[in-house]
Amino acid sequence: MPAPDPDHAVVVDSLEMRYGSKTAVDGLSLTVARGSVTAVLGPNGAGKTTTLETCEGYRRPQRGSVRVLGLDPHTDRRALLPRIGVMLQEGGAWSGVRAEEMLRHAASLHADPLPHGLLVERLGLAACGRTPYRRLSGGQKQRLALAMAIVGRPELVFVDEPTAGMDPQARRDTWDLLREMRADGVSVVLTTHYMDEAESLADTVHIIDHGRLIASGSPVELTRGGRVSTIRLVVTRPFPPGAPESLTAALGPATTVTVLDPLSLLVTGPADGSTLARVSRWCEEHDVLPESLNLGTRSLEDVFLELTGRELTA
Numbered sequence: 643m644p645a646p647d648p649d650h651a652v653v654v655d656s657l658e659m660r661y662g663s664k665t666a667v668d669g670l671s672l673t674v675a676r677g678s679v680t681a682v683l684g685p686n687g688a689g690k691t692t693t694l695e696t697c698e699g700y701r702r703p704q705r706g707s708v709r710v711l712g713l714d715p716h717t718d719r720r721a722l723l724p725r726i727g728v729m730l731q732e733g734g735a736w737s738g739v740r741a742e743e744m745l746r747h748a749a750s751l752h753a754d755p756l757p758h759g760l761l762v763e764r765l766g767l768a769a770c771g772r773t774p775y776r777r778l779s780g781g782q783k784q785r786l787a788l789a790m791a792i793v794g795r796p797e798l799v800f801v802d803e804p805t806a807g808m809d810p811q812a813r814r815d816t817w818d819l820l821r822e823m824r825a826d827g828v829s830v831v832l833t834t835h836y837m838d839e840a841e842s843l844a845d846t847v848h849i850i851d852h853g854r855l856i857a858s859g860s861p862v863e864l865t866r867g868g869r870v871s872t873i874r875l876v877v878t879r880p881f882p883p884g885a886p887e888s889l890t891a892a893l894g895p896a897t898t899v900t901v902l903d904p905l906s907l908l909v910t911g912p913a914d915g916s917t918l919a920r921v922s923r924w925c926e927e928h929d930v931l932p933e934s935l936n937l938g939t940r941s942l943e944d945v946f947l948e949l950t951g952r953e954l955t956a
């Protein structure tokens with residue numbers, strides 16, 4: 643048996659997972675540092691949930707290996723379960739149960755649960771404590787699922803899309819809670835579609851696409867690009883044929899032009915006013931009427947776009 647790894651809460655090594663002939667995870671390797679918040683980012687169908695479910699012990703690796711807190715999540719599941727928390731996308735509750743009963747039930751499964759009142763207060767569950775699960779709003783279900791994931795004081799928590807469906811205040815409260823958990827030494831692995839969530843919460847971001855890791859680093863490392871910046875051009879009529887090629891020719895090889903949809907494109911390259919002026923001139927020369935032309939800094943969304951040629955959020 644390999645020695646426990648003191649630095650990493652999760653080590654995924656060359657993981658391959660298929661559903662029939664469909665490859666969901668394709669030789670994925672990544673690590674999660676202990677005591678960190680790590681975001682796994684990727685478009686729908688990238689393989690995030692399959693990877694997380696394998697780490698949680700719900701699926702056995704078909705190839706490669708997964709270690710969680712130094713254990714094999716499948717064969718050592720009984721030893722691991724009390725030490726991890728899992729927030730599922732679909733809360734894992736039955737429809738008639740009241741929110742408060744569900745949370746008390748989850749607490750009863752643990753030796754030293756967090757105080758009920760504390761969780762109810764921190765996650766704003768007081769108002770819906772007596773509401774049957776099926777009548778909870780999407781955001782309330784999310785908050786209940788998060789409460790259930792952390793009630794057992796886990797060392798490591800997996801949260802799948804933790805703030806989907808939440809209002810802005812509930813999102814901020816959830817972020818604060820996850821930050822506090824990290825400050826207490828808890829390792830957090832989250833999947834998200836929200837760039838701002840990954841950028842503001844995560845110490846490390848793993849970007850995956852088609853079941854493969856395409857980039858990793860801190861949000862600052864990933865978005866750092868020296869003088870690289872982005873120009874987003876939105877037009878009123880679809881671009882003429884050959885537009886990306888002719889704009890690339892007009893701007894020179896230091897820039898990359900990516901068409902986002904028939905009415906918008908992104909230019910990535912040197913952040914100077916002259917690039918902006920050249921885009922504007924190109925529009926004039928090609929009878930393209932801009933609706934907006936914005937200079938911005940590089941975001942994780944742009945990084946994803948550069949790497950894959952597609953937008954992360956549909």
Ligand SMILES: Nc1ncnc2c1ncn2[C@@H]1O[C@H](COP(=O)(O)OP(=O)(O)OP(=O)(O)O)[C@@H](O)[C@H]1O
Nearest residue numbers: 661664665666684685686687688689690691692693
């Ligand atoms: N039970 C299943 N049977 C067949 N194919 C599946 C199954 N679960 C997932 N897949 C496929 O495997 C691929 C990876 O799915 P997965 O749910 O892991 O991706 P994801 O990144 O979590 O997506 P999302 O953001 O939509 O939750 C997708 O193409 C999906 O259609």
